[in-house]
Amino acid sequence: MIDLRLLRDDPDLFRASQRARGENESSVDRLLSADEARRSAVQRFEGLRAEQKTLGTEIRQAKGDEKTALLERTKQLAAEVKAAEAAGAEAEDELRQAHLAVANLVEPDAPPGGEDDYIVLKEVGVKPEIADPKDHLALGELLGAIDTPRGAKVSGARFYYLTGIGALLENALLQLGIQQAVENGFIPMVPPVLVKPESMEGTGYLGAHASEVYHLPADDLYLVGTSEVPLAAYHKDEILDLDGPRRYVAWSTCFRREAGSYGKDTRGIIRVHQFNKAEMFVFCAPEEAQAEHKRLLAWEEELLGKLELPYRVIDTAAGDLGSSAARKYDCEAWLPSQGRYREVTSTSNCTTFQARRLNIRHRDAEGKSQTVATLNGTLATTRMLVPLLENHQQPDGSVRVPKALQPFLGGRDLLEPIK
RNA sequence: GGAGGGUUCGCCUAGUGGCCGAGGGCGGCGGUCUUGAAAACCGCUAAGGCAGCGAUGUCUUCCAGGGUUCGAAUCCCUGACCCUCCGCCA
Numbered sequence: 001m002i003d004l005r006l007l008r009d010d011p012d013l014f015r016a017s018q019r020a021r022g023e024n025e026s027s028v029d030r031l032l033s034a035d036e037a038r039r040s041a042v043q044r045f046e047g048l049r050a051e052q053k054t055l056g057t058e059i060r061q062a063k064g065d066e067k068t069a070l071l072e073r074t075k076q077l078a079a080e081v082k083a084a085e086a087a088g089a090e091a092e093d094e095l096r097q098a099h100l101a102v103a104n105l106v107e108p109d110a111p112p113g114g115e116d117d118y119i120v121l122k123e124v125g126v127k128p129e130i131a132d133p134k135d136h137l138a139l140g141e142l143l144g145a146i147d148t149p150r151g152a153k154v155s156g157a158r159f160y161y162l163t164g165i166g167a168l169l170e171n172a173l174l175q176l177g178i179q180q181a182v183e184n185g186f187i188p189m190v191p192p193v194l195v196k197p198e199s200m201e202g203t204g205y206l207g208a209h210a211s212e213v214y215h216l217p218a219d220d221l222y223l224v225g226t227s228e229v230p231l232a233a234y235h236k237d238e239i240l241d242l243d244g245p246r247r248y249v250a251w252s253t254c255f256r257r258e259a260g261s262y263g264k265d266t267r268g269i270i271r272v273h274q275f276n277k278a279e280m281f282v283f284c285a286p287e288e289a290q291a292e293h294k295r296l297l298a299w300e301e302e303l304l305g306k307l308e309l310p311y312r313v314i315d316t317a318a319g320d321l322g323s324s325a326a327r328k329y330d331c332e333a334w335l336p337s338q339g340r341y342r343e344v345t346s347t348s349n350c351t352t353f354q355a356r357r358l359n360i361r362h363r364d365a366e367g368k369s370q371t372v373a374t375l376n377g378t379l380a381t382t383r384m385l386v387p388l389l390e391n392h393q394q395p396d397g398s399v400r401v402p403k404a405l406q407p408f409l410g411g412r413d414l415l416e417p418i419k
Numbered sequence: 420g421g422a423g424g425g426u427u428c429g430c431c432u433a434g435u436g437g438c439c440g441a442g443g444g445c446g447g448c449g450g451u452c453u454u455g456a457a458a459a460c461c462g463c464u465a466a467g468g469c470a471g472c473g474a475u476g477u478c479u480u481c482c483a484g485g486g487u488u489c490g491a492a493u494c495c496c497u498g499a500c501c502c503u504c505c506g507c508c509a
Contacts, residue, residue, distance in 0.1 A: 038468095039468090039469065039470095042468070042469060042478080042479095043469065043470080043477095043478095045478080045479095046468095046469070046470095046477060046478045046479085047477090047478095049477090049478065049479090050477065050478070052489080052490080053478095053490085055489070055490090056437070056489065056490045057437070057438095057490090059437085059489060059490075060437055060438090060490085070489075071489055072489090073489085074489035074490080075488095075489060076489095077489080078488080078489060078490085239429095239466085361466095369466075369467095
């Protein structure tokens with residue numbers, strides 16, 4: 001949710017932001033009038049309620065006819081108060097709906113435009129020269145690392161088994177990520193992956209992404225598509241004592257329905273219903289959010305460096321931002337088999353948008369409570385196996401293990417085809 | 420799945436219809452005293468909305484939602500969550 005005070009002061013700021021996203025700016029005006037309507041409803045209710053309270057004390061002391069007269073008056077007043085309260089609740093409700101409908105204020109420097117209007121900030125590393133590269137699935141099958149037919153047999157399309165060295169490799173990757181984060185002061189977490197509707201709503205995933213989310217109707221719980229959800233909700237309704245950014249790194253399984261992606265990335269494990277991820281999540285003072293965002297990006301890059309992968313960093317265009325994000329950077333790793341870069345990490349600065357929904361605050365320098373900023377970023381994820389296998393493949397189908405991963409694989413430096 | 424108990428201000432707790440947004444203890448902050456500290460004593464110590472330049476005023480919130488009443492932390496109904504016991508259990 002956006003800051004209503006800022007909206008009152010400068011509605012054009014939000015209209016411009018909505019335009020940059022390619023969204024309707026009428027939602028801003030709807031919110032403005034809902035805000036106006038609520039304020040007048042609240043004032044009417046409060047006036048009546050104050051009178052009711054005053055008369056209430058007078059009745060206690062009154063006697064005889066005087067008391068009868070007062071009771072007569074207050075009875076009528078009680079009905080008015082009730083009506084005003086109902087009107088207030090209705091106005092409140094409309095305000096909330098209108099409030100939820102407005103996306104976060106985009107950072108002014110974010111590139112305008114849609115999905116294809118990203119800006120490439122940099123390219124890092126050297127793309128390997130591989131004649132006739134095998135793709136990750138072919139390599140995974142040679143190594144006995146990935147089994148998609150049996151994934152489909154047991155669970156359906158877009159499910160897979162990681163087997164043997166594949167299972168070990170994923171584990172190594174996530175451990176490397178978590179180790180790096182912990183060394184940098186992150187608090188490691190294993191969060192729940194089933195959450196209540198309010199937690200899902202708080203992070204904004206029941207809006208435009210509702211059809212992407214698995215729901216368990218018998219219990220009214222949702223399977224999270226990212227541990228961002230349980231991490232953000234972790235401090236719901238709390239006032240934090242922050243001395244610098246509060247950083248968490250969570251290991252979790254993620255579940256995505258991938259509705260509407262029929263025919264896209266059907267081969268291998270690029271787009272799947274279930275995967276694992278080490279996710280960074282930060283609560284910090286709003287003033288620090290931009291700098292922290294850069295740091296999250298740097299940590300993502302550091303990990304890709306350790307994996308010795310060629311990648312580029314893109315600055316996502318406003319129209320391609322999630323509704324909670326003010327700015328988003330993606331790291332895309334090079335895929336030799338496709339001859340292009342594919343997203344492997346994504347870091348978003350949600351400023352105070354998420355925290356306002358979840359009611360998470362901290363004490364500022366003057367001791368006043370203030371909404372915090374939240375940020376998230378991918379560290380390591382199952383999908384990274386794809387560039388890892390492809391970029392480090394050898395002509396015979398074996399795969400070189402980057403130095404940083406070797407300690408997590410019992411020192412192995414080469415994965416060889418089984419038979 | 421069944422039976423019972425519980426949910427009040429950071430924590431513990433008092434409070435069974437108006438004097439309660441709410442008392443006490445602990446903790447925290449400030450002060451007196453002290454060379455310094457401790458102890459003792461004194462004071463302050465929930466969040467949020469609205470109006471106002473401000474001082475301030477006003478309203479909401481005692482798990483949530485409904486109800487009774489002129490008036491609800493307090494009475495009634497529904498629900499959520501927690502605890503204990505029994506049953507079941509990959």
